Amino acid sequence: MLNIILFGPPGAGKGTQAQKLAEKYKLMHISTGDILRKEIADKTELGLKVKSIMDRGELVSDHILIEILQSVIERNPGVNGFIFDGFPRTVPQADALSAMLKLKGTSIAAVISLTVDDEELIKRLLNRAAELGRSDDTEEVIRRRLAVYNAQTRPLLDYYNHLGLLKETHGIGLIEEIFGKLCRLMEGLSQD
Ligand code: ADP
Numbered sequence: 001m002l003n004i005i006l007f008g009p010p011g012a013g014k015g016t017q018a019q020k021l022a023e024k025y026k027l028m029h030i031s032t033g034d035i036l037r038k039e040i041a042d043k044t045e046l047g048l049k050v051k052s053i054m055d056r057g058e059l060v061s062d063h064i065l066i067e068i069l070q071s072v073i074e075r076n077p078g079v080n081g082f083i084f085d086g087f088p089r090t091v092p093q094a095d096a097l098s099a100m101l102k103l104k105g106t107s108i109a110a111v112i113s114l115t116v117d118d119e120e121l122i123k124r125l126l127n128r129a130a131e132l133g134r135s136d137d138t139e140e141v142i143r144r145r146l147a148v149y150n151a152q153t154r155p156l157l158d159y160y161n162h163l164g165l166l167k168e169t170h171g172i173g174l175i176e177e178i179f180g181k182l183c184r185l186m187e188g189l190s191q192d
C-alpha cells in the first residue's frame with residue numbers, strides 16, 4: 001500500500017491537493033472534516049454531538065476520531081492506499097493510526113506538510129467563508145482554529161520528523177504548481 005498524510009494548518013490547501021493526488025495515484029482520500037460535516041448535515045447522533053465543538057473551532061475528542069478512522073479503514077480493504085487529510089491532529093491520534101496500519105501490515109510512507117504563513121491562512125479562510133458560508137469560518141473561530149492547530153497539531157511535525165517521514169512543501173502559489181511539487185515528492189516514495 002501507499003499511505004500518505006497531507007499535513008498543514010487550516011486553510012493550507014490540504015483538501016484541494018489531497019483530492020488531486022487521490023485521483024492521480026488511485027488512492028482513497030479520507031477527510032475527517034468532510035466526514036464530520038456529513039454527519040452534521042445528516043443530523044446523526046454523532047453529528048449532533050460534534051457540531052458545537054466544531055463551530056467553536058475546537059477538536060473533536062480523540063476516541064471519536066479514532067473510531068471513525070477504524071471504521072473507514074475496515075470498510076475499504078482493497079484500496080491501494082489512503083491519503084489522510086485532517087487526521088491525525090494529535091499525538092494520540094498519530095499513535096492510533098500507526099497501530100491501525102500495522103495491523104494491516106502497512107505503514108505511513110510520508111507526511112507531506114504544506115507550509116503557509118498565518119496572514120495568508122486567515123485571508124484564504126475569510127475568502128472561503130464569504131464563498132461557502134461554513135459555520136466555522138468566522139474570523140474569531142478561524143483564529144481559534146489556528147491557535148488549536150499551533151498548540152495540539154503542530155507538535156506532530158516533530159513527531160514525524162523524528163520518524164524520518166516528514167517532507168515539507170511551500171503551499172503558496174498556483175494550485176497546479178503546488179500539485180506538481182507534491183507529485184515530484186510522491187514519485188520518490190515506495191509502497192509497502
Ligand atoms: P480545516 O479546514 O480547518 O483544516 P477540517 O475541515 O479538516 O478543518 O475540520 C474541521 C473541524 O472538524 C475541525 O476544526 C475539528 O473540529 C474537526 N476535526 C476534523 N478532523 C479532526 C481530528 N482529526 N481530530 C479532532 N477534530 C477534528
